Amino acid sequence: MALDLNATSGSLLESVCSGIKGAAVTHITINSTNLENIAVGSLQTKWSARGDRILRYYIDVRHKKLNLHKEVSAPEIFILQSRLDALIASWDDKYESYLKRQSLLSGQAAADELTTEATLRLESLSRILTHTTLVDDKIDWETLKDRSAYVYPKDFPEPRPSSSPAPQPKYAEPKVGFFQVILGKKAGILAEAEANHAAAMQQWKDAEDRRKVRLAHGVAQWEERRKAFWNEHKAKEDAFKAEQAASHALVDQLAAEVASGEEEAVIEHASLVLERSDYDGLFEKSYLLQYDRVRKLMKLAYDLPSIDVLPSTKAVKFVKATGELKESFISDRDRKANFESVAYQVCLRTIHELFEADEVGNIDAILFNGFVEFIEPASGLQKRSCLMSLLVDRESFCAIDLARVDPKACFKSLKGVSASSLASLAPIAPVMELDTEDRRFIEAREVGAALDQGTNLAAISWEDFEHLVREVFEKEFAARGGEVKVTQSSSDGGVDAIAFDPDPITGGKIVIQAKRYTRTVGVSAVRDLYGTIMNEGASRGILVSTADYGPDAYKFATGKPITLMNGANLLHMLERHGFQASIDLAAARLSAL
Structure with a gap:
């Protein structure tokens, strides 16, 4: 069965394509044998700062029965479709196994079948690496x-x-x-x-x-x-x-x-390769890719499967007295050994897939940093640690026969860094860090000191207006230890400033957009802000304008984490922090002629 999702220019389909304005026809198909259990969210878009092109598509999918969830993204619809197909296919396989288990009747035959299945799952853990040697990882x-x-x-x-x-x-x-x-x-x-x-x-x-x-x-x-x-x-x-x-x-x-x-293309190509990597539903893949073109270095932060998600059932017995099926599990020692084996295999397999798929020679070396999320027993808090790190060049790696190596020994021979026991979850310092600093941030400029009552904010340069908004919000958040950074005006995504508010209740990452408008702000600007909030993973957004907003803009913002500040609100905030200025929209329109 297939579910077609369409979005056409000039229309807004709330459940499918929220936020797609003026886009060409887009067509997404959800191919699944159990569509009734697949929940599909809105197709979100990330627009360029000028609003003239879509930078990335996002869609949220959930499996109701298996309680699985993933946000899938891609710069083009066809890549998004490919990633969705791979994800939904893996979910269908998982659901088929789930139904098979549910349909088994209590009894010895059921116990024997479940035991056989459990044995095969455990044995498959040792074939993760050899599996990739039988697959052509190149993208057709x-x-x-x-x-x-x-x-x-x-x-x-x-x-x-x-x-x-x-x-x-x-x-x-x-x-x-x-x-x-x-x-x-x-x-x-x-x-x-x-x-x-x-x-x-x-x-x-x-x-x-x-x-x-x-x-x-x-x-x-x-x-x-x-x-x-x-x-x-x-x-x-x-x-x-x-x-x-x-x-x-x-x-x-x-x-x-x-x-x-x-x-960007090399990164998207690598993403396609990794998304197509079939682990038979062992875990949900999650990773971050960065590419250094000058060094031809692909850097990868990969989330390894935790010990808890790996198969641990050893056998299933039928208890005649109660008519129940009772599972027995492998030892804690074997669970840890399996986790360690899987981690090393995933590392080597991922590197192999990227090198093999790189037919044009874009990648000379790969950095693999393997992370795992776990609950720390001492504090009960969720933790995320880097457990393994390997930087390897193509020549050294491709000289290895992966079908015959011991994964851990191979990792160590390539100068990989890890704790003596991965199962201890002891964090290590990576060989090299990924660049997590947002390169859009630029040095802030003080503008407020030059303001006086005669300064018409609607007529100053848009760069000065953005820096002024950053400056006044920095003062607003300073009392709470917050920080506000300005982004490059030529950056894509339409973010003029990002605030980091440490308040544990009302804080978080806040997107701030400054619009030096001389006419009423329409709903499209508010809709773009909402899309940016989603794309940035922010807790809320603030739209600041010298003008007022139309009724559609206020209606759209209702019930969403959006604050709309008009010219009067801005002047009041400036005055509260000791700045004097004015807003004369008519004069600004005349001066622009």
């Missing part, structure tokens, strides 16, 4: 192209109009009695009967003529509707093919950019 770009044909209806659904003529009147010769003949009335009776028949025939002919006219008119209208129906589908087919061609062009463009070593 053609498989990312939709080659399906437009599906025409079998026929025009409306039946052709038809009607049948009424029965033709038949002449019935009247019976003439003996006395009517004697009295000479026979001729008159016959004449009258013939006249009546002639009149009936004329009425029938008139009715038949009218029926034929109505039928001809109905058929003509039906022909027009049928022609319009097929013309509409021909137009839809043309649009479908045009969308396919555009999507194919994007695939070709990505392939060309990968071939030329474009940083």
Whole structure:
């Protein structure tokens, strides 16, 4: 079964494509054998600062029965579709196993089958690395192209109009009695009967003529509707093919950019490779990729599966006395050994997949930092530690026969760093850190000191306005130990400043956008802010404008983590922090002419 999600320009489908403004036709299909258990969130978009192009698509998917959740993202719809297909396919496999377990009847046969399944799951842990040697990890770009044909209806659904003529009147010769003949009335009776028949025939002919006219008119209208129906589908087919061609062009463009070593393209290519890596539902993959084009270095922060999510069932027994199935588990020592083995295998397998898929030589070396999340027994708090780190060049790695190595010994021989026992969850210092600093941040500039009552905020430069907003909000958050940073004005994503509020209740990451407008702010600016909040993973957003907002803007912001500050609100905040200024929209509009 498949669920088609469509978003077209000029329309907003709340449950599917919230936030897609003026976009070309987008088409996402959820292919699953159990669609009723798949919940699909809104298709979110991240726009450029100028609002003229979409930078990235995001969609949230959940499996209701398995209690699984993942946000899938990609810069293009076809990449998003590929990642969704891989994810949903893995979920379908998991659900099939789940149903199989649920359908088993209590009894020895069920226990034996579950034991066999548990044994196979445990044995599969030792084949994680060798599995990748049997798979071609290269991306076939053609498989990312939709080659399906437009599906025409079998026929025009409306039946052709038809009607049948009424029965033709038949002449019935009247019976003439003996006395009517004697009295000479026979001729008159016959004449009258013939006249009546002639009149009936004329009425029938008139009715038949009218029926034929109505039928001809109905058929003509039906022909027009049928022609319009097929013309509409021909137009839809043309649009479908045009969308396919555009999507194919994007695939070709990505392939060309990968071939030329474009940083973002190389990262997206690596993401495609890792998403297609099949671990048979062992864990949900999560990672962060960064690429250094100059050094041809791919840096990877990878979330390893925790000990708790790895298979641990050893056997299942049927208890006759209670009619229950009782599981027995492998020892704690074996669980730790399996975790260690899996971690080293995942590390080597991931590096192998990236090197093998890199056909054009973009990657000369790979940094793998393996992380794990766990509950610290002493504090009960969620922790995340780096347990292993390996920096390896292509030549050294490709000289290894992965089908015959001991994963841990191989990791150590490549100068990998890890604790003596990974199961101890002891953190280590990575060989190299990923760059987690937001490069959009630029040095702040003080503007407030130059303000006076005669300064028209609606007429100052937009750079000064953004720095002023940063400055006043920095003073606002200073009492709580907060921090506000300005982002590059040429940056994508539309973020003018980001505040970090340490307050444990109301704080968090706050997106601030400054709009030096001289006319009413429309709903599109507020919708863009909401999309940016989602994309940045912020707790809330603040939109600051010199002008006021339209009713649609206020309506959209209702119930969302959005604060709308108009010119009056801004002047009040400035005054509270010792700044004097004014806002004259009319004067600003005149000065801009």
